[in-house]
Structures are given as C-alpha cells and as structure tokens.
Amino acid sequence: MGRKFLAWLIALIAITTPAFAQTSGGWWNKDWPYRRPVTVDTSPTGGNISGAIGRTVLLVRLHDGNFTFGDALENGADLRVLDTDGKTPLPFHIERYDAANSIATLWVSVPSLNGGEKRQLWLYYGNKNASAGSNVAQTYDPDTVAAYHFSEAAGKPAGDLTANANNAQNAVPAIDENGVIARAARFQGQGELVIPATPSLAMPAGAPLTLSTWVKADQPAGEQAIFTRGPLIVGIANGVPFALIGTQRIQAAAALKPGEWTQLGFVADGQNLRLYVSGVEAAAAAGALPALDGSITLGGAPGRPFTGELDEVRLSRTARPAAMLLASAQAEGPSNKLVTVAGTAERQSSGGGTFFYVLSKVELIDAFIIGLCLFILVLAVLVMITKSNYINRSVRANRVFLRRFRSLHEDLVGMKQVEGMSPRELATIERAPLGRIYETGIDELEVRRAVRGKRPLSGESVEAMRAAVDAVVVEENQKLDRWLxxxxxxxxxxxxxxxxxxxxxxxxxxxxxxxxxxxxxxxxxxxxxxxxxxxxxxxxxxxxxxxxxxxxxxxxxxxxxxxxxxxxxxxxxxxxxxxxxxxxxxxxxxx
Structure with missing residues (x-):
C-alpha cells in the first residue's frame, strides 16, 4: 500500500515535467516493443526558422548514440515513423541502413511544418515479423518531379526516387561512399549525367521551379555547371555560385570553401529569381524563366566541366519557400540542430517509458527517503501558500489603512472614532500590521494624557511610547517569520x-x-x-x-x-x- 501511494505521489510530480509528458502518449501498435522520440525543432533553441515550411522531406540520422541496432531487423524493415499524434504513419524511406557499422539515414515526409515550433515524431522498431515499411515514391509530394540520392551501385544509371521515374540515361562517373549524407556522385571534369526530357519535366515560360543540391567543389577554378537545361545554367564560377538564365546572370557575393559540402538552391516564382547558399538567400533579381525543354544535365556541361561531388539533387515544379530550403540545409548538413533522436528508447512493456520500471526497482530504504522528502516538500508548499496569502492580505490591508491615515492629516485619533468608517473598512484595517501599530501608539498617547493632561511629553515618555510600538513591530515580524x-x-x-x-x-x-x-x-x-x-x-x-x-x-x-x-x-x-x-x-x- 505504501509503495503504491509513493508511486502515485512521484508520478504526480513527474507528470508536470516535459520528459514524462512525452512518454505518456498511447502506444501505436503492441507488436512494436520500442520507440524513440524524434524532435523537429524549428524554434530559436534549434533551427531558428520562421515562417511556414509546409510539407517537407527531412533527414533522420541514426547511429549507436541514438539507436540500438541490435533491437531492430538487420535491414531496418521494421522501422515505422508516426506523426505527433502518435497514430498517423508518415511516408518515409531508408537511403542507407548499415547495422554492422551502426549507421542509418531515413527520409521522412513531415506534413504542415512551421517555423518557431517543436514537433515530436515517433520512431517505432523491434517487430521481428514486420515487412518493409519504406515507401519511396510517397515520401515526395507531387510537385517534386525528380530526386536523386546517387545510392545506386557503381555502373548503374542514377535513378529518380519520385513516382515520375525521371531516371538518368547513364551512371555517375564515380561514387563517394561517404558523401554529406550517404553515397555521393563524384565528377572529374567529364561524364556528366544526362536526364532525358519527359512530360513531367515540361516547363513552359514563366513556370515556377526549385532546384536544390549539395555541392563539394574540389577545383573551383573556372566556370563549372552543376545543373543545365536549355537556357538555364546553375553552377559556380571560380567557386562563386551563379545562375545564368539566357543572358541574365545572378551571382552570390562569396565563394564556396573548396573541399566543403554546401547546399545550393535556385528558386524561380515567375516574378523573381533567387539563389540560395546553405538555405540563405545569396542573390536575387527580377525575372521569370523562359520555356525549358530538352534533357537535363547534372555535373557539368559542354565548355563548363565540373570537378567535385553532388549529393541529394531535387527538382520541383513549384517555388519552395525559403524556410523549407533552410530546414533542408540544417537537417541534412553536418551541424544538425533541427532533427534530434532521443538517446533513450521507450519500451511498450514498461507502460510507455522507463519511469515506472525504475520506480519498481526502488528499495525499501530509498522508498522511505523519497517519501520523507516528498512529505517535507508538501509541508514546504503549504507554508509557502499560507505565508504568501498572509503577506498579500497584510499588504492589501496596509494600503487601505494608509489611505485612511493620510485622510486624517494632522489630527490622529483611533480608527473607531473616525467618521464615515464602514464596518468592512474597519475590519480590514484591524488586519493591517500598520493599523495595529497605529492603534498601539494612539492608546499609549491616551494613557499619558489621562495621567499628565496636555503637558508636552518628556523624552522618557516618547521613548516609552516608542518601546511599546516597537514591541508590536516585533510581534508582527514574528508572525511574518513563523514557519519559515x-x-x-x-x-x-x-x-x-x-x-x-x-x-x-x-x-x-x-x-x-x-x-x-x-x-x-x-x-x-x-x-x-x-x-x-x-x-x-x-x-x-x-x-x-x-x-x-x-x-x-x-x-x-x-x-x-x-x-x-x-x-x-x-x-x-x-x-x-x-x-x-x-x-x-x-x-x-x-x-
């Protein structure tokens, strides 16, 4: 009985803390014994992103510091991602899952994401009989017309991850097994990727477009094309990102650091052309895209060879908001503050968390100590509430007394003798510490008038009156300090x-x-x-x-x-x- 009472007391305190509140949600499916909170933090404490982001694809990195690979299937087929409500499965797919080296990367489609918020998703795993839950095509929204991870085996043409199947007609020249995310495409000044034209890639004049990719320039000298289609070229010139639209050119102010990964983005909304570096606008100009047709070239173009690496290329037929580009840059970059996975797993068998499991291991002596501390806390809270109420009443009563005291001006008399004093006001003044001090002073003066008449008071009489009033002050201070x-x-x-x-x-x-x-x-x-x-x-x-x-x-x-x-x-x-x-x-x- 005592242990049960103690459990409820501790639970009542713990439920007010964020850690316990997160583990109090219902379990999605009993067949999945483990889950971990995945926090998407766009507030100032995390990514510090403002504005609407909308549906976006975010990268979730797993490693031995935030995931126990031994509790999941060797290929990660049992992974599931649930939305904040703990009930709605989210589309996702796995780019890499290496249980032997304890590393994995997942792409999760997060709906209706906004800046300035903390959003919690749930990663479930541990069902040994689960079938693969990845859904590559549904991870991307319909406006994403092409997306490339470059995760194919060497010699295999680069594949489009969206349902549009805008696959390249050739393979990348070389592969870097450890790009900014997973595998990356390496270009050595020749062998650019060619993506044939398809109906889903058709873009009439003035159509919106968003291109984003990760770039690592090994030799930034010269003008190098990263993306080319008809009159549109996006690349770097002596390391400086630029976009060329026919004869119109927009260019960033600073060069990329050689040998370092940087996200590069280009957005056209039909009225303006913008260039982004690591999710931050680097150049802009008024204008619209001309009609774009023909094949797309990645990693170089005739007269503009590219030497370096590309990773995570996405092409959309809409103008993505700047907040989405910044969110992608932060989630996918090395210094990720946007997406974090909890380092401690929650077990379904332990009631959705570790709290009650730990509580069940408390020894009798510790249970007594915990109960004693909670008992002292209850007493302290009662003292704080009682004392705060007493002080508040005293302060309010003092205000009422001082208003009446100032109205008497120079003719001080007992409060009961004041004309126009209501019983309610008199009762309030009687609760005022200053009122009790005042009445003591008036009583002391009346005693001396009864004995000496209206003769001036001697110094000894004044000090005697002060001593009597000071005694009341001491009593009032003792009341205020009582039980502290x-x-x-x-x-x-x-x-x-x-x-x-x-x-x-x-x-x-x-x-x-x-x-x-x-x-x-x-x-x-x-x-x-x-x-x-x-x-x-x-x-x-x-x-x-x-x-x-x-x-x-x-x-x-x-x-x-x-x-x-x-x-x-x-x-x-x-x-x-x-x-x-x-x-x-x-x-x-x-x-």
Missing amino acids: VLLTIAISGGPFIGLLGTVLGVMNTFAGVAQAGDVNVNAIAPGIAAALMATIAGLTCAIPSLFGYNYLNSRISSLSDEMRVFVDRLITRLAEMQIEDATPPVLQAAE
Missing part, C-alpha cells in the same frame, strides 16, 4: 537526505551484485537508477523551497521596512500633537 524554518530545513536538509538514500541504494546494489557474482550492466544499472531517485526527490524538495523562501523573505523584508519607517513617523507626529495641544494658539491683534 520549515523552508530552510527543506533547502538545507532535502539534498542531504536524498543523497543519503542514494548512497544507501548504491551500497545495497553493489552488495547484491557481489553476493550474486554477476557483474554486468543489466544487474547494476537498474539499482543505481533507482537509488538516484532519492537524490531527485531531495532536489525536488529543496529547489522549490529555495525559490519560495527567497521570494517570501524579500516580501517580508519590504513589510518590515515599511513598519519601521511608519513607527518613526507615528511617534514623531504623536509627540508634535501633544506639544500643539499644550501650546495655546497665538491670537492675532485686532486691527
């Missing part, structure tokens, strides 16, 4: 109590391993993970208490300063009133 010691106990004691539980848990784990004689990570890791929950509980107790204590202490200090200043003002005014009452007014001489 529980927060200091939580701040200083919580981490140490949690650390004690962790040390005891680790000690028990190693003792159990020594007794069993089985030294392996599966025997050690669960116990240590469970022991660390005691430290988490201690920090969970201390951190909110620390913030709450500092906040309350600053509010209490402000109230104390206000009371101290008011005491000086009140005593001085009461002494002046006694002097004024004792001194007859000066009568003006008659004219």
Whole structure:
C-alpha cells in the first residue's frame, strides 16, 4: 500500500515535467516493443526558422548514440515513423541502413511544418515479423518531379526516387561512399549525367521551379555547371555560385570553401529569381524563366566541366519557400540542430517509458527517503501558500489603512472614532500590521494624557511610547517569520537526505551484485537508477523551497521596512500633537 501511494505521489510530480509528458502518449501498435522520440525543432533553441515550411522531406540520422541496432531487423524493415499524434504513419524511406557499422539515414515526409515550433515524431522498431515499411515514391509530394540520392551501385544509371521515374540515361562517373549524407556522385571534369526530357519535366515560360543540391567543389577554378537545361545554367564560377538564365546572370557575393559540402538552391516564382547558399538567400533579381525543354544535365556541361561531388539533387515544379530550403540545409548538413533522436528508447512493456520500471526497482530504504522528502516538500508548499496569502492580505490591508491615515492629516485619533468608517473598512484595517501599530501608539498617547493632561511629553515618555510600538513591530515580524524554518530545513536538509538514500541504494546494489557474482550492466544499472531517485526527490524538495523562501523573505523584508519607517513617523507626529495641544494658539491683534 505504501509503495503504491509513493508511486502515485512521484508520478504526480513527474507528470508536470516535459520528459514524462512525452512518454505518456498511447502506444501505436503492441507488436512494436520500442520507440524513440524524434524532435523537429524549428524554434530559436534549434533551427531558428520562421515562417511556414509546409510539407517537407527531412533527414533522420541514426547511429549507436541514438539507436540500438541490435533491437531492430538487420535491414531496418521494421522501422515505422508516426506523426505527433502518435497514430498517423508518415511516408518515409531508408537511403542507407548499415547495422554492422551502426549507421542509418531515413527520409521522412513531415506534413504542415512551421517555423518557431517543436514537433515530436515517433520512431517505432523491434517487430521481428514486420515487412518493409519504406515507401519511396510517397515520401515526395507531387510537385517534386525528380530526386536523386546517387545510392545506386557503381555502373548503374542514377535513378529518380519520385513516382515520375525521371531516371538518368547513364551512371555517375564515380561514387563517394561517404558523401554529406550517404553515397555521393563524384565528377572529374567529364561524364556528366544526362536526364532525358519527359512530360513531367515540361516547363513552359514563366513556370515556377526549385532546384536544390549539395555541392563539394574540389577545383573551383573556372566556370563549372552543376545543373543545365536549355537556357538555364546553375553552377559556380571560380567557386562563386551563379545562375545564368539566357543572358541574365545572378551571382552570390562569396565563394564556396573548396573541399566543403554546401547546399545550393535556385528558386524561380515567375516574378523573381533567387539563389540560395546553405538555405540563405545569396542573390536575387527580377525575372521569370523562359520555356525549358530538352534533357537535363547534372555535373557539368559542354565548355563548363565540373570537378567535385553532388549529393541529394531535387527538382520541383513549384517555388519552395525559403524556410523549407533552410530546414533542408540544417537537417541534412553536418551541424544538425533541427532533427534530434532521443538517446533513450521507450519500451511498450514498461507502460510507455522507463519511469515506472525504475520506480519498481526502488528499495525499501530509498522508498522511505523519497517519501520523507516528498512529505517535507508538501509541508514546504503549504507554508509557502499560507505565508504568501498572509503577506498579500497584510499588504492589501496596509494600503487601505494608509489611505485612511493620510485622510486624517494632522489630527490622529483611533480608527473607531473616525467618521464615515464602514464596518468592512474597519475590519480590514484591524488586519493591517500598520493599523495595529497605529492603534498601539494612539492608546499609549491616551494613557499619558489621562495621567499628565496636555503637558508636552518628556523624552522618557516618547521613548516609552516608542518601546511599546516597537514591541508590536516585533510581534508582527514574528508572525511574518513563523514557519519559515520549515523552508530552510527543506533547502538545507532535502539534498542531504536524498543523497543519503542514494548512497544507501548504491551500497545495497553493489552488495547484491557481489553476493550474486554477476557483474554486468543489466544487474547494476537498474539499482543505481533507482537509488538516484532519492537524490531527485531531495532536489525536488529543496529547489522549490529555495525559490519560495527567497521570494517570501524579500516580501517580508519590504513589510518590515515599511513598519519601521511608519513607527518613526507615528511617534514623531504623536509627540508634535501633544506639544500643539499644550501650546495655546497665538491670537492675532485686532486691527
């Protein structure tokens, strides 16, 4: 019963954290025992992309740091990608899957992507009886008329990945097994790729077009063509990207770095022509494309041979937004901040995450420590809420009192004697610390008037009045500070109590391993993970208490300063009133 209650308490706290919230989604299919969150981050913390991106194809890289290849099929046929809702399968295909070397690349079609958001996809795997889930053609939208990975075997013509089958009529001259993504096409100044004209490649005058490709120029000298079709040439001139449309030329300002991969893009929308380098606009001019027909040439052209490498060439019959080009550049480049795969897998058998699995391994002593820390946290939260409410009531009551105090001007009397005072206002003033100080000062003055009449107060009498009022100030400060010691106990004691539980848990784990004689990570890791929950509980107790204590202490200090200043003002005014009452007014001489 105690363990079940503890589980619910910890779960209630953990559910408010992003890590637990991500694992709380329903499981897509029980036949897939593993899944990993895949985060697409276009916010400033990730890709820092703004604007609508739309449906786009993003690269997901898998390696031994974010994927356990031993839990999946050797060819990756069991991989599935689900959308944010955890229910909708997304089209994807695998470009490379090398389980022996623990490396894989997937292309996933992500619908309706926008800038400035964090979107979570789900990668499922582990079904040993699954058939291949890749769908190459559906990965690309209908506006993508040609796409080339250059992943074919040597000597085989380069194939178009879209449903249009715009395959090249020849093979690339050479292959680089380790391009910017996977395999890349290597050109050595001859043997350019030729893609025959087809109906899907027909482009009338003024039609929109988007070309994107990764380029690595080995010898940037001279003018080199990367893409050529009729009057349109996109390439580099002495390393500087350019686009030539008939006689119109647009060119970037800076040259590409030799030997480094860079994404190059060209977009025509019927009114403007734009050139992009690594997803950033590098040149632009007004204009539209003429009619484009005939074959397409990649990796060189007559009089413009290309020496270098190309990878991931895509051609679209629409003007892609700049945000999409930037997203592709960031997802596919070496320094990827856009797409990340979680380093820890979630198991379907553990209820969608590792939290309850670790909780089930908690020893009795750690359970007691965790329960103690949570109990202290509950007390601390109650103190913070109660004390914050008391301070807020005192501040509001002080405001009401000060408004009435200022309306009295120089004639100070007890609040019950003030005309026009409503019972509600009087009740509020009675809750004000300044009001209680004020009434004490008035009572002290009345006592001295009853004994000495209206004679001016001596210095000793003024100090006696101040001492009486100061006693009220001390009482008010004690009320404000009451129970704050529980927060200091939580701040200083919580981490140490949690650390004690962790040390005891680790000690028990190693003792159990020594007794069993089985030294392996599966025997050690669960116990240590469970022991660390005691430290988490201690920090969970201390951190909110620390913030709450500092906040309350600053509010209490402000109230104390206000009371101290008011005491000086009140005593001085009461002494002046006694002097004024004792001194007859000066009568003006008659004219």
